[in-house]
Amino acid sequence: MKSALIALALLIATPALAAEDAPRLFSEHCAACHGGDRLGAIGPALLPENLGRLKKAEAEKVIAEGRIATQMPGHADKLTPAQIKALADYVFTPLASVPTWGMEQIAASRVLNVNPDLLPAKPVWTADPLNLFTVVETGDHHVTILDGDSFTPLARFQSRFALHGGAKYSPDGRFVYLASRDGWITKYDLYTLQIVAEIRAGVNTRNVAVSHDGRFLMVGNMLPHTLVALDARDLSPIQVIPVAGDKGVTSRVSAVYTAPPRSSFVVALKDIMEVWEIPYADDAGPVMNGFVHSYEKGHEEGISEGGRFQAIRIRTPDYLDDFFFDSTYERAMGASRDGTKGLVVDLDIKRKVAEIDLPGMPHLGSGIIFKMDGRDVMATPHLKEAVVSVIDMQTWKTIKRIPTLGPGFFMRGHENSPYAWIDVSMGKDKDAIQIIDLGSLGIVKTLRPAPGKTTAHAEFDRSGKHVLISVMEADGALIEFDAASFDEVARLPMKRPVGKYNVFNKINYSSGTSH
Template identity: 65%
Template sequence: MHARIILAMAALIALLPGTAPAQEGPAARYAEHCAACHGGDRLGAIGPALLPDNLGRMKPADAVALIAGGRPATQMPGFADRLSGAEIADLAAYVLAPPAQEPAWTDADMAASHIIHTAPAALAARPVHKADPLNLFTVVEAGDHHVTILDGDSFEPLARFPSRFALHGGVKYSPDGRFAYFASRDGWVSVYDLYGLVPVAEIRAGINTRNIAVSADGRFVAVGNTLPRTLVLLDARDLTPLKTIPVVTPKGSARVSAVYAAPPRKSFILALKDVPEIWEIATDDKAGPAYGGFVHSYEKGMVEAVGAQQGLFAVRRIELDEPLDDFFFDPSYANVIGASRDGGKGQVVNLTVGRKIAEIDLPGMPHLGSGISWILDGRRVMATPHLKGAAVSVIDMKDWTTVKRIDTLGPGFFMRSHEATPYAWTDASLSPRRDTIEIIDKRTLEIVRTLVPSPGKTASHVEFTRDGRHALVSIWEDDGALVVYDTASFEEVKRLPMRKPVGKYNVFNKTRYSEGTSH
């Protein structure tokens, strides 16, 4: 039955405009073998979009192997028995090349993709499980495109369900922790009910999406897109589209490199990839001059709001010296600490005055999105790993000077801690020592322990339970695992097999803005 449905859909899609086979070459082979599942315009259908940005860092050799052998645990078949090696190589080059014309994704396209899985009246009144709703983890398993809901006390799975292709590991939650929000690389946004353990709704908000954020009041979901170059605002209840904001500046349009919620400011903060600006989007109906000054003069480095100058979804633009690719916020959300991928310094931008107030010495491409902070000797410091340097930088957040640069075994991606532990955990996942986790004493800034959860396999992304007594480490392999450690003894407590667990976040720590995890 399932096969007949797919064949019927293939026949229908083949009749749509843009899906007719070309006369010859890889475009013809794409139309014949791929368009039914991936769309005649390569924007996706049953399968994901096949565009360079959506395929991430996939190498030509990997694309060839995938086309030839198929993808396990999916409906993607292999074509080695139907196409020659040269034909497969040409087809791989075709899907890895940008299309002749940049594809569009309209509000009508978005609305047509909207799916309601569970009506509001059918949602559970209370949790259907006995686990602590605030001590759950959502684990994104990229190996076979599934999500596991994990009890953070028993470390037993409560549910496991298929996800969209290439789901972003950074799940977001509603303020009360009931709903989890996911985004895929090819623009699908999903909301899942952690009480009833059921999907609620989905919508495709773009062709290539960078990430999402949920407003502090739980009313809105912001979707930052690189294709098209838009910010999309959705109703958090069922993902109904509310507003699409083109990311256009006097210097041209820009891709969104990240979007974050700034709870104390009742706003979203956007980083732009192509233009030296950050944007602040009001999520409060009364935002305007009386609140944070959303309308500013050009003399202060500001540009007037796009559309409405005050009120809900008003846009404030702050001009900078160079684009920022990554963000870290101080606990008050008054200051944004950002860095560009090509620069050796970080910028501190004060959102109240709307300008850069300091620079930080941050060589080696810091990964500020995974930074943490804590109190050291009476002053707040922040720490960040470096993507191109074997070090962790510790920065004084009052005068923005470097307190210490801690040498590590190699460049790392994630650093994590918790208020209940004196230790910070960091990986070396971008180095030959990728199988190690180093533990830093936050009081002395010395490395006190090195763990090797699985020799030879990438260890990454530590996250803590609600009480901070346990740390979960991802073995970032297709035959990977979650390894649970006691944070006092550093002894392994439990190991759960997982298919490349790329992201996992604790509901309590994420919704309560723990200083030890990303927001």
């Protein structure tokens, strides 16, 4: 009886002991690849911010069984179930403080594979260089370069862990820049189908923007709280910009955008009620001796000092996590933190000029612009409401709310198409794609190309004649549709293709696609 009680006590205590020993287990079994500080090494960073949508149960399975098509081995033969659970809990525990990742670490991480001056002038293939798609497959962390005319892959290469924030192109469409959650920025040459350079600009990165003249990249980080400017030619670091407001309060970067007519980057912040604009033109220079008036009584906005880039700080009455710009880039629409409204900030006069009735957490980054009666209007899906809102961009009034089968994430249109395509992947009808007639503002077709499977992210080809849809499953697919008849044209198997980005539409800032 006594021995049985001792055994039972040990069994009950095992999970607690394993949890207490998680740092040692990590050091012994994980640190060689993922870094002793969990910030990543040859393997990705293991922080809750970097793990994306991975759930703890899925993490436990990866620890036990490994991950196919990666260097991640299984540990079920070395660790008990309690130890595996303890490790999963450990990597989902936030760090005690914001990690340091400054100029020294950034510069040391850079890998230059090819001298940019030695790259050939012509592609090694014969496809239309402006009708290529960069397809991000997160199922096995690969990227496919797709010929949009023949619907055939030109190349497929392994990416960094968990690419995030979409693909961005150089102004001529030759190079594509990719950002991973782990902070790695990759420059890939579409002409020769090879990685030119890589650099780790942060520990957890939100996205990257490319200046319209092709000279600079600006990287927005969640960890640490910085923006990082890079030379687009070879990814050499130029400047680390601390993201700090009044009294030293720092902020994660929600997103960074390019505003071509303004020759500037515009930055959305998560933890400070400000919008930042960073001019990059050579003649930008200091602005008003370091301050710009906000036109709000009693407020003056600071300019970050030191280095090539200076940030003009514009106060806002709420936190704005997401942006959408009018066609002039003079006004930015931002989604408020409470998810009930949008705010319009005029970047010229540096203040809020309107509020928009937008309940249900609008996903403004996926909005589109189109013409109605000669006026610019925008449409946006909502993350928490089964509706698409249509907004007049002169009066900022809601023209119509179009009911859908569920909340959606992505919306796409094209200048040569009278239709917009939306998903409703945030609701129970996750397998549906709905098509809106932009004239009548009514839904004219509902497609279910893969019943029961998550289907989302429409993207037009350069002509607007075809639309590509993703089946976002491990054994998923990319489906090509005729944009006029809505008939399926072709289907290509892929590993959870979460996004695809057309060169022509992106570099020409199509009003029907995200920027």
